[in-house]
Amino acid sequence: MADIKKFVVGKKYFCRSICDHDCVWSYTITSRTENTITITDDKGNVKKCRINKYVTEVNKCESVFPLGRYSMCPTLSADHEEPASEQPEGYKAKIYYINGKQVSQEQAAEQRKINEAIMQETDLEKWLKKMVEARFIFEV
Numbered sequence: 001m002a003d004i005k006k007f008v009v010g011k012k013y014f015c016r017s018i019c020d021h022d023c024v025w026s027y028t029i030t031s032r033t034e035n036t037i038t039i040t041d042d043k044g045n046v047k048k049c050r051i052n053k054y055v056t057e058v059n060k061c062e063s064v065f066p067l068g069r070y071s072m073c074p075t076l077s078a079d080h081e082e083p084a085s086e087q088p089e090g091y092k093a094k095i096y097y098i099n100g101k102q103v104s105q106e107q108a109a110e111q112r113k114i115n116e117a118i119m120q121e122t123d124l125e126k127w128l129k130k131m132v133e134a135r136f137i138f139e140v
Contacts, residue, residue, distance in 0.1 A: 005061035005078040007037050007051075012082040015066070015074040025074060026082055027066060039066060039076070049076075 007013065007029045017023035027039040030046065038048045049064035056062050061078040096108035103111075121127040 003060065004056060007032060007062050007078045013076055013078065013080050014082045015076045015080060017074060018072045025066065025076075027076060037062075037064060039064075 009029050009032055012026055012028045014024050014026045016025075025041065027041055029037055030040050031038040036048055036050050038046060040046050047066060049066055051062050051064055055075065059077060059079070063075050063077045065073050066076045067074055094105070096103050096105060098108065098111055118127065118130045121130060
């Protein structure tokens with residue numbers, strides 16, 4: 001078993017859903033023993049997983065089932081190391097939507113000003129009319 005790729009503490013690995021390629025789970029290895037690894041997801045949830053010996057031998061890399069073992073469950077493998085991010089630490093891209101349509105940051109800022117002006121309206125009847133016509137911004 002000398003040629004089997006192992007999980008490394010401190011590195012980040014990912015696995016994908018079998019049903020949806022865009023569904024990705026990322027985990028950081030926080031500690032390990034010979035038979036188990038402790039993983040932390042992006043939300044800070046910590047879980048200890050036992051390394052599956054059969055799947056490890058077949059795939060020639062350590063493998064665990066981070067969400068449990070069931071039909072079509074995701075498998076976290078040591079050969080799926082997440083590439084280093086080119087974005088600075090703490091960077092989070094924002095995508096803006098107005099009424100379900102993706103818009104630029106400038107368009108979202110302009111609409112935000114309009115929405116703030118609506119919220120300053122003191123006449124209830126005018127406020128309700130403007131709220132019906134308002135566009136709502138969603139940030140992702």
